[in-house]
Amino acid sequence: MNLSELQKAAADKICARFPQVSSKEFRGDITLTIAPEILTQAMRYAKDACGFDMLVCVSSVDHLGEEPRFEVNYTITQAETGANLLVRTPVSEAENTVPSMVPVWRSANWLEREQYDLMGIEFAGHPDLRRIMMWEGYPYHPLRKDFPVAGKDFEQAGVAFTQKAPTGGAPFTTTPGIKTAGEREPRSRG
């Protein structure tokens, strides 16, 4: 059995156990779409019955203007064989909560904290849901599509501050020419 056959067999096994789960194949890689309500059961089944003993990555996508707005993506692996599955969980903006995977895989702890910090998705049942990248007390979630890349001004007196970066409207652009670097770069220091 080669890798894509292993992945196919595992996905079929999960789909047979949970009929609500839909499966999609693209170039040998399989994506399962699992609703947040049955996510914990399905993931535990994938770990215990299908041998996916490692959670490699938790990421999320912001489909701004669509409903559901967010999706959380989990990449799980069988460490012995190297077979991967991608699990996609849609999350509506109103709900904005998925169950934490920490009880299933302990490696989910920091990965979910990162998604909570940068995308603002809550993980119900997480043992330690604090910010991990931005400072504690920062009010925004910077990887959302409606957040400007230059950031926003915010200050918490006595703790920390954040200022809008001087990007001149467009980050990482410069005008070639004979002027000095200070004039060429559109964003002078604020």
Added chain:
Amino acid sequence: MASDNLQELETNFMCDPDADGGFVYTTVEAAINWMHKYSMWPMPMGTSCCAIEYMAASCSRYDISRFGAEVNRYAPRQADFMFICGTITYKMAALVRRIWDQMPAPKWCIACGACACTGGMFRSYSVLQGVDKIVPVDVYISGCPPRPEALLQGLITLQDKIMATDHPLKGFFKEHDLRQAQNAHTIPAGIITQD
């Protein structure tokens, strides 16, 4: 370099070759600054690739100990100056400021590399756009990252700056004549001239 040192000696120190045992006359200010200058203990605030260059500068090939700054102090209370090498995020900025506040005066700061000076290429929500927004910077070193020679040049520039500083003890020694001081008996008799 050699001529610079000679110039400095002529400006600040005066030798009396005729005196028995060889005396050097100088001002308190020049002597204290000179002692400061060659025993600078850095607090290396290394957060990214500039810190790798700093490691190179402090190892044997570039050998920062030639300039008296080889004693890295990771305890801020023992450090004389802060070498900020690398990108400072807003999360780190609070800690940099806290460490700076823990360092005893007199203290200096060198911002090393583009990120520490201006935020560098990171024009984004998370990166402090120059450490001079949170601590007073004495010397800026350009480069991304700067070569070890540039770090040494920055240190030498800071030493020149220290040499030109008025020391707060200067006035103290002018006003208090040793022979009239209250604690004159604690000073060994040999170094007090009797009129």
